[in-house]
Amino acid sequence: MKPFLSILFLLVLAWAGNAQPATGSLLIKNGTVLTVTKGTFENTDVLVVDGKIKQIGKNIRTPQGVTEIDATGKFVMPGILDAHSHIALDVVNEATRPVTSDVWVGDALDPLDISIYRALAGGVTTIHAMHGSANAIGGECETIKLRYGTYDPEDLRMQGAPRTIKFALGENPMRSHGEGNGIVPRTRMGVEQVIRRAFSEAQEYMAAKDKYNAVKATDPTALPPTFNRRMETLAEILKGNIIIHCHSYRADEILMLMNVCRDYGVKRLCFQHTNEGFKVAPELAAFGAGASVFADWWAYKFEVYYSTAYNAAIMTKNGVVTSINSDSEELIRHLYHEAAKTQRYGGLTDDEALALITINSAKQLGIDQRVGSLEVGKDGDVAIFNAHPLSVYAIPMMTIVDGIVRFDRAKDADDQRMQVDPEKAETAFFLAQEHKNADHCLEDAFDFANELFGFERE
Amino acid sequence: MKKALCLLLAWVCLGIQISRAQGGTEEMTPVTHTYALKNVTIIQKPGQVIQKGIVVVKNGLIHAVGPNVAIPANAKVIEGDSMFVYAGFIDGLSQTGIPRPEPAQAGSGRGGQQQRPQGVERGEPSYETAGIMPQQTVREALKPGDRSIDDMRKLGFTAAQVVPNGRMLPGNGSLIMLGSGKTADDYIVKENTSLVATLTTSPGVYPATQIGVISRFEELYRQAQQLQAHTKAYAANPAGMVRPTSDRVLEAFFPVLDGKQPVYFLAPDVKSTARALALQKELGFQMIIAGVRQGWPLADQMKALNKPTFLSLDLPKAKKEDAKPAAAAGGARGGNRPGAEAAPKAEENAKPAEEAKPKDPEMEALEARRAAEMALYEGQAAAMTTKSIPFAFSAMNAKPAEIRENLRRMIKAGLTEDQALAALTTTPANIFGVSAMMGSVEKGKMANLVVTDQPYFNEKSNVRYVFVDGMMYEYEVKAAPKGNPNGSAKVGGRWSYNIAVPGQEAAGVFNFKDEGGNISGTWTSTTMPGENNMAAVTLKGNNLTFSSSIDAGGQSMTLEFDLVFEGNNFSGKVNVGSFGTFDVEGSRLGDPKN
Known part of the structure; x- marks a missing residue:
């Protein structure tokens, strides 16, 4: 028994030690x-x-x-791309304030998540692992490739993929902060103000930094603005280096965010869920904003009642770069079915339907030159x-x-988990439900969100 | 009734006194501070042994070591026939001597909800609420005489790097002696040995998640860089410059920025190890990964740090049944799982099944995987040796009662005893820069010694003496009480008991019912709700044995009691499976006639 395990051990070491994917x-x-x-x-x-x-x-x-x-x-x-997923992440929401552009889910990738393997079993090769929608401006997201079999989160990253960030409109940020904590935003107007204010502060931060950089060589008394990660990230959005992916449902707020972005010169924008995108498809196309939607899933909360399964087809026909996403470790396993629904509801061609889960998602993530x-x-x-x-x-x-x-x-095989708990007899089946709570430190994040706001992670 | 209550109270008080007396014998001033250990096997350091030698301890130092050295006239001579002397062990990172925080403060999730700040403050909490306390020092946090010090010393640890309580940045580490003292100052050998960092979140406030913790760490680090540059520039020429504002938190980073102090990053699993490595790569500070439980998948990256590491003395709990072969059913050979091709094959362990019970192949496969996973944990230390990554040990989160067993498990998994000893002595001494003071049994060094009756890593060996800074601590080996088959005992009634579990309170009440020699019973514990039933209660002479199964966090745990009764007192042992065997003693509560 012993020689065997040491062989296994050496193999695992050899295989995990690669520096480059x-x-x-x-x-x-x-x-x-x-x-x-x-x-x-x-x-x-x-x-x-x-x-x-x-x-x-x-x-x-x-x-x-x-x-x-x-x-x-x-x-x-x-390989199929999922433009909206939360698998392979230990943390989804840092829900403690309305603007958390400082955090990055890429810091908490979970290469051991069995959902990676399950998504691969649905033909998926690249996902957009996103921050949650608790905050008007959430954290940065991470585009990863499903290189199942590694223990090193670095191996999952799709090197060179553009930075992306999660924004959220409507009920989730309103409930998390306004209703849940008594601070702005409590209304849709408030959400807009939070975003405008953040952008304005970032402009000031950038100006202060530019001013410092201009004079620091000649003025020894010059001081930089205090380093602020929230502002650093927002500044990169304003500079066009980060793509906004915004959780949205209603047409009015979709128009609102496009107006805000126009005011601040932000051009790289993709809407997520985009439930009423069909109402403003020409406006989305004119802005050049992407739209990532569910094939036919709605009515899970009040703002998601006005819906149609023709959403993706209507936007596609109007020239919007449209994708179909999963936002779920279950839907991600049959995105090809989800795409096929657009042939029943909207009569899309094979290539149009397949584009919804491949090249269009790639365009929305800025990686269409590669995948x-x-x-x-x-x-x-x-x-x-x-x-x-x-x-x-x-x-x-x-x-x-x-x-x-x-x-x-x-x-x-029956059990494709990367690791098992040596102390507990956990079957593979239960792991999917349990594993997010495995780390005590993370429990709080989810308890916190679920307990206080009662929302899911979409 | 009243009388009975008084009696009960009296007994309870007595019980407390008894338990105190056990821990506090070192309070009396010894007659002499000079000792000679005679006729002992001296393991000076790994691989360097003196058979039948003498160690003389004087003025807190090792005065002489050798096969033939003079014993001072005033020395207390310890006849060490067949005893073994090692250098006192050094624990790389723990909270020994730091009292645990109140449960409410440490509570996460639901319990702490009411104290959560509301409104804007939740996103902008004070440093303290956010768990950002890098300026905390051991000098302020250490509690002299804390029970945890004795618990570790009993195992042979004489020094430890400890860190205050806290979350993402709990404070500065200091090297302390695990001896005795009146104030915290008495314990400290070397202060500010490290800045300790963890990925522990702050429930309900920012940073409530690990992504928040990592982001905040980077932000603080960069702000500290700014403040340091500002402070230096201002010191050089303040004219026309805004004065820098002092900030204890940011200033605590300065020694790290200067490369004078490493960050000790606590990484209890493979993911936190990866996260610590990524953060270090981003910011470039000197880092030592500590409390490593699952480092093997990232051993190459750890090696590239070019720093020693501190492996955790905490291993996953061993199942007693694990002794049986990890037979692998076909299902365990995961086709797509990397490395799966090397999974154990069935024929290696082809022992005939003891029972003909039909076994669930899925459970069989799972058991095989669990055994293989366990072997990786146990083999971590040996694997680090293979990778030439220098390591010492960290007792953080390890239960003192399990540490010796865990060391033996590592040795069984391929670590040599010398390697284990090096990781307990010379390596940590070297890492902390105190090799000239401690880490080996050599003349002139501090008299930090462990004396055992058999080689330390033998299962049956007992620590008999520990010297810390020349102060002797003697540990009695309690022989298991022997029952007298011809004796007799009346056990019916209520008895208080006290189980000597290091680091834990384990006490309560046994309630035996004697119905014409037919004995049954129940018991309660002060730390668990409810009553537990006793099974297989057998009284032979004055020797009573019984077992009891309890539910410990979803796992069934069986306790096997073996007690000898003498009048109104009893003593004995309890075996708690893989947790080990502990001493039990107790006495009758109230009137035996009731």
């Missing part, structure tokens, strides 16, 4: 290739070398040492299905990230 090479042969952006090709191969798509074509010769994957009769599509379609030069992120992914019979067979197979249905 690993990449792989493989050739996916003879599948129906759905590029999403460049058409669909039957009996076609996709060659991935060192994590990048090198070639897409027929009868590609297998380079030496490259693993072949037979995709005969199967459908090969780009979201099968094109030469892009990352080797691929999902292989046994049937057309928009078919109700589709089953994901294999999911590849950076040329490495991270999910293989043929090798799917």
Whole structure:
């Protein structure tokens, strides 16, 4: 028994010690290739070398040492992106004040979350791990790749992806702070004021910093403004270096935030949920704002009653960059079904429907040059299905990230957890419910939010 | 009735006195401060042993060590035949000597809700409310004579780096002696050895989450840099410059900014280790990761820090059944799980099943995974050695009663005894820069010694003497009381009991019912609600045994009592599974006739 465990141990060490996220090479042969952006090709191969798509074509010769994957009769599509998720995070809400642009969920990534594997089993390769919606201006989010199997959060990050931040309008920030704590914002007007005030303060902060930088060489008595992380982040939003992803439902407040952004010169904006986006689709398109929606989920709170399953299709037809997201560790496992609903409700084409969970999500996250379609030069992120992914019979067979197979249905074991508690007999099933509370320090965060505000994490 | 109550009270008071007397024998001034340990095996430091040697302690120092040294005339000679002498152990980071905070203060979540600041203050709490107290010192927080000091000393620890209570920034660490003193000052050897940081959140106020804690740490660090630059510039030439405002919190960072003090980051699991590493990478301070329980997945990154680390003496609880082989059912071989291909195979442990009970294959697979995971925890110390990461130990969050057993488990998992000893003595002495003072049994060093009746890491060995700074503490080894099969005892009635669990209060009442020799009973504890039933109560002569299963946080725990009764008193042992065996004693409450 002992030699064995030490071998296991050494292997784990060797494998976890990589400084850079690993990449792989493989050739996916003879599948129906759905590029999403460049058409669909039957009996076609996709060659991935060192994590990048090198070639897409027929009868590609297998380079030496490259693993072949037979995709005969199967459908090969780009790895699915989820523009709104909270998996792989130990912390979602720092709900203690209306502006928390200083915090970043990337500081609390959870590479051990079993939901990573489960999402891979739904063909997902990249997610937007978001801060919650308790605050008008929440924390920064993190775009991660589902490199299941690592203990090191650094390995999950999608290096080079633009910074993004969560904003929230409507009931959640009103309840968290106005009703829950007696401070602004208690109303939708208040939410607007919180955002305007934060932007204005950030302008002042930037001006003070610029002034200091201009004179510091010549004036030894000059002092910088006191370092303030909230302001530092807001300043980057104003400079155009961070994309706002805003939790929103009602058309009036969607228009409101676009007006606020116009006033402050902020152009990179994507609405999340966007439940009444169909009412203001032309305005969204004119602004260039993205919209990420549920396929057909609503009525879970008062501001989400005026809804339609045609939302995504209407916005798509109006030229809004639209995506369908999960915001859930369950929906994330069948986003392809969610996308397919737009064919029933709105008659979108295959490519239009698939774009909702691939290239459009990539555009909203500012990573469409690297992922979201099968094109030469892009990352080797691929999902292989046994049937057309928009078919109700589709089953994901294999999911590849950076040329490495991270999910293989043929090798799917009963227990895919990264680690088990040596003290307690926890089955894999219960882990999903329990694990968020595993760390005592984090309990408070969730207790706090749930207890005081009674809202979920969307 | 009244009389009975008075009696009861009297007994309770007596009970308290008895328990006090056990801990306080060191209060009397010894006749001499010169000692000679004769005929002892001296482990001077790992790998350096003197057989049948003499250690002379004088004026708080090791006066002489060797096979043949002169024993001063005024020395108290301890005949150490077959005894072993080690350098006193050094605990790398703990809260020994720091009283625990009141439960209300430490309470998280629901309990503390009422005290939460409301309104704007929740997002902008004071430093104190937010758990930001890096200026706190051990000198202010240490309680002389705190019971935890004795608990650790009994195990052979003579020095420890300790830190005040708190949350994200609890304060400055100081190296203290685990001896005796009237004021906190008496204990301190070296002050401000570290700035301690944790990822502990502040319930209900900012930072209420770890992302808040990490952000706040970075903000404070940068503000400290600003303040330091400002302070220096102002000191050089104040003319025309706004005066810097003093800020104790930010100023506590200055030694860290100057590279004169490391940040000790408490990282009890792999994720907090990763978070500490990321923060260090961002800001570049000198960091020592401490209280590491699960460092192996990130060993390479830890090694790259080029700093020693402090491994936790707290291991996951061992299940007694774990002794049986970790047979792996097929399901344990997780196909997509990295490293899974090396999971134990069934044939390695192919022992015939003892019982023919049908077993749930899913549970079997889970048990195998748990055993493999446990092996990783136990093997951490050995793995760090393989990786050449220097380490000492931290007793933070470890229960004193489990520390020796945990050390043995690490040794069983591949750590050598010399390596374990180095991690308890020479390595921490080196890390704290006190090698010239302590860490080995050498002439001229402080007389910090552990004397055991068998090699320290043997399961049956007992610590007999501990010297701290030349002060001797003697520990009696209580022989298990022997029952007399021909004796007799009347056990019916109520008895108070006291279990000697280090660091914990364990007391209550046994209530035996004697129905014509048929004995049954219940018991209560002052720390648990409700009554517990006794099972298999057997009286042979004056030797009473019984067992009882209790629910300890969802886990069933069986206590096996073995008691010997003499008149109105009893003493004995209780075995609490993997927690170990503890002494029990007690006495009759009230009139035996009732």
